[in-house]
Amino acid sequence: MDFGLSEEQEQLRESARHFLAGECPARKMREIALDAAGLSPELERKMAQLGWPGLIVPERFGGAGLGMLDMAVLLEECGYAAMPGPFLFSSAIAAYALAAGGGDEINTRWLRPLASGDATGAVAIVEANDGLAPSDFAATARTAPAGAVINGMKMFVPYAQSASFFIVAARTGAGARDVGLFVVPANAAGVKIRPLKALDLTRRLALVEFDGVLAPPEAQLRGGADLYERVLSAGAIAIAADSIGGAQRVLDMAVEYAKVREQFGKPIGSFQAIKHAAAEIVADLEPARALVWYAAYAFDALPRDAARAAAMAKARACDVYSRAAGKAVLMHGGIGFTWEHDIHFWFKRARLNESLFGAPPYHRERVAALGGY
Template identity: 45%
Template sequence: MDFRFSEEQEELREMARAFLSEQCGPEALRAAMQTTRGYDPKVWEKIASELGWPSIHVPEEFGGLGLGHVDLVVLLEATGEALLCAPFFSTVALAANTILEVGTDAQKREWLPTLAAGDQTATLAFAEENGRWDASGIETTATQDGDDFLLSGTKAWVVDGHTSDLVLVVARTPRSTVEDGLSVFAVPSGTAGMTRERLPTMDLTRRLARIGLSDVRVGREALVGEFKGAWPGLRRSLDLAAIALAAEQVGGAQRCLDLAVTYAGEREQFGRPIGSFQAIKHKCADMFVAVETARSALYYAACIADDGSDDLAINASLAKAWCSEAYFRCAADAIQIHGGVGFTWEYDPHLHFKRARASESWLGTPDNHRERIARLAIGLEE
């Protein structure tokens, strides 16, 4: 396994940072946060049509660039650093991965080219009000009615759920339990019986929605993959999403470290920069260690994803648990180093603090993932 970045990956990183610095700086970020949509459609159009980011890891046969998960992680680290407001994560890391892991070849040919081109946005509606991110949390039902299915239930914390053109709904057949009976259905926006409500969130850089399903009728063509057999593919897609989220967290943690070091070199007390004080040096050093260890866990998990190893599950959970805590620790320490201004609107640390706290819980908390690691290690989960 080669842990060195290729020349192309380094160029991708620099290109992404340059674009995000120019198009998604502090003023643009705050402007996007104030909109109902939650992002600037013009920026999304540039990301999709000019840069081709949504196509990065979609296979060439389905209209993508055919790159790997390491390449996607390089890109997501940059978007996490900039707190990108766009339907990139929902469309690429959630929806496209789910279609790739669960869908048939015919469905991949139908849906992936439009997602890769950015012509359509999509998201995954998995979690519900119970807050669980495993199969036991799915209570939404899919009842067969002739050749159709009736979907009923409520989905919560759906990223970009209020604006996505396509929602991939995870539901179970009545009286099925845990992994048994889970299916995925592609439901277009505007389908009768589906309601979408934007949720108030602490993190304004990422929009979440509640989706209500009241006997939503969909045809068999909406079924993604095999009826009642979606869980193995779903489990893998959730692991890939956890790695993708960990990439954003590493990028955010790096940004917090950079902000803290810069401020510590500029802010003076007692006639010298506060960065010269030992307590501040120790805090910055601890942040550096947190960032680098999190980055190591992240890229090892991404390499495992590209290699197709059976160790994906345990490494995805390790990356999500550690990167979540590293990001939150760095965000909190960045505020401490900034002092009172760290939580004012004009400075960025509070934005990262809110994103860190929100993403720590999303896709499973660190405790959830550590418990899963233990279950995998002793053979209670495959």
């Protein structure tokens, strides 16, 4: 019985915290967020030097071959920094999809450069109707002599604008489980990207049209509906980990502010209204962090409980983050509502995290169904 991080994981966390404090402090985060691309090539390059993009990529494709728990530890720190950029979507989700379902040819072409930081992948799943079930999809992949022909329109695709390739979910038949994941190069004929304007400036979203895009046989990932479910779980855990880090950051910001801001002749942190709000964040956050670790561990080691654990972690971590961000803004008073103060970046990221890969009510329903009630 050992429910804790390993020494290597502790080191990863420490070095990530240190790296991001230096390379992505709030000032830099704001600068990147306000830039059109929403990412910093310099920061991406430095992360690549640390081996982060290939963290969960198998060693034979140039990665470190680590697991989702290691990734969750790293993503928590990225969430703490509200680090902008495609890292989470490319290196946690697309990388997992390729490693789990890609053949050697496709992985040599895409996973290897992903691991080295020379390519990024984006995940295109939901459509205009916002559903995650394969039956919600209108996008289809029809069998053709040279592979599959993909037609459809995907919404809310994170970092489509800068992606080298997409992992696209499309229906492969009329059945509830007829779904496939296809690797499509961003420059393939028939791909059109239309940027959306996101509330959260630390993320970029786009609408992507696939108009008769031809995917050769090797571009279809193995695993069908099972792989699709696993990819959704990977996404849920990744967002949950980012959320835990973000919740920790808004708590830290609010507590620091409460120690120095004075009203009625003393620091506002000496008033119980402020103390209790801060304590409630801690009481939400600490157990939620354990739940996210469990979900990441289950994803790697307990396949029987992995889907339920991911759903629990996503629902809880996102609830906790949004609630924490709301409280933390309030604790700042008027300054917390200004554009000039940084906290709104986290406040909005909490909201984006809630939506991506299924909102908390969606995941609670999954927990109920998977829990047999």
